[in-house]
Amino acid sequence: MPRFRGSARRTAAVLASAALGLGVCTASGSAAAPAGRSGPAPLVWSATAAGAPPGGNTVTDAGGTRLAGGPPSASARTGERTGIQDLPAETLAAPVGSVGAELDADIPAGARAAADVRTLRADGTWSEWTEIPPDAPATLPEPSATVQARLVLIAPEGAESPRVRGARFAAGPAVAATAARESRAATYRLFATREGLVGGTTANGHVIVPRDHFVALPSRKGLAGKGTGNYTVRVCTENLARCEWAPVWDVGPWNTKDDHWNQPRQTWQDLPLGLPQAQAAYSDGHNGGKDGFGRRVANPAGIDLADGTFWDGLKLTGNAWVQVTYEWTGGGPVGTVTTSGIPLKVRTGPSTATAEAGFAASTAQVRLGCRATGQSVSGTEGTTDAWYLLESGKYVSGAYLRVAAAPPAC
Structure with a gap:
């Protein structure tokens, strides 16, 4: 301290x-x-x-x-x-x-x-x-x-x-130059569990509501403030068919100082990059099969998903392996979702007529791949025909996105 x-x-x-x-x-x-x-x-x-x-x-x-x-x-x-x-x-x-x-x-x-x-x-x-x-x-x-x-x-x-x-x-x-950040954010395969606990309070003070949209990671290094999304993850099903961009509003599961996406990490430096300690404890008996609080690890969870992210964003029906990208660890243009609280639908193309492929939660800060011209939409940021590619085959309308510096055209 x-x-x-x-x-x-x-x-x-x-x-x-x-x-x-x-x-x-x-x-x-x-x-x-x-x-x-x-x-x-x-x-x-x-x-x-x-x-x-x-x-x-x-x-x-x-x-x-x-x-x-x-x-x-x-x-x-x-x-x-x-x-x-x-x-x-x-x-x-x-x-x-x-x-x-x-x-x-x-x-x-x-x-x-x-x-x-x-x-x-x-x-x-x-x-x-x-x-x-x-x-x-x-x-x-x-x-x-x-x-x-x-x-x-x-x-x-x-x-x-x-x-x-x-x-x-x-x-x-500052006495020495630091290494440049990678342009592409880190992505790792994690076991996801559903947080639930409606009415409970997260580590940043958010009171959990039904069908909520946020995630918990086992370190506060990436904990966003209440009502903000400057630490956002992209969490996708294993086949990448559905994704949600959601802010990090809680700390857990299991550990509270396990920033497994960093090298060096804050604790458990004997473990490889991207491997949560709880997963290593459950699968390989790391630390005698216990977490940092001495509890027997009952599942390999490295991320908790709020109910809306779990059920609606990814359409999961049970705990599952997912692909998690830590958006703040990469570079490139960013945009902030500015809906009135409901998640923004992610589409497979630059039009509301295309299929839904997930959500971008309100306040989430997302990396923008390129700008496409598509259907004109009216929203919190005005009326625009600009759509932004977040990931291959996944677009959001610029009508609900505050963009600081526009990405190149698609």
């Missing part, structure tokens, strides 16, 4: 300035270098929980942010409550490559609090969230002058919540 101060239950062993290597804050977003230290000084800023917008599964008052009442995260089923509060994005004087944090928080025994950070990419999309580790800065996935942090609060069900009053951050300069 990041360093803590002002806590009646937990006291930092080292002052924040020493733990983060901070100088003395001088003016907005800058700091003076400490004595005896050479090189660029870190950029420093502070945020108070009271100054941030309301978060998922949290409440904020004069005493800070704490977990709201209610059930634990629906999918992970760990007996824990999770709350997230996004802090305002910061635009710094120069691109940075690392961020350290100090939280002003009270942390009861058994509870946890952390800060995650992400960067804004040149194409207007966000990198994955990276947890700031104990006593050290987090290395950012991509250098950027615009960064955003969020607070994460976790407590066992029935236990007292952490309370976070604010945070102080220090960003270090």
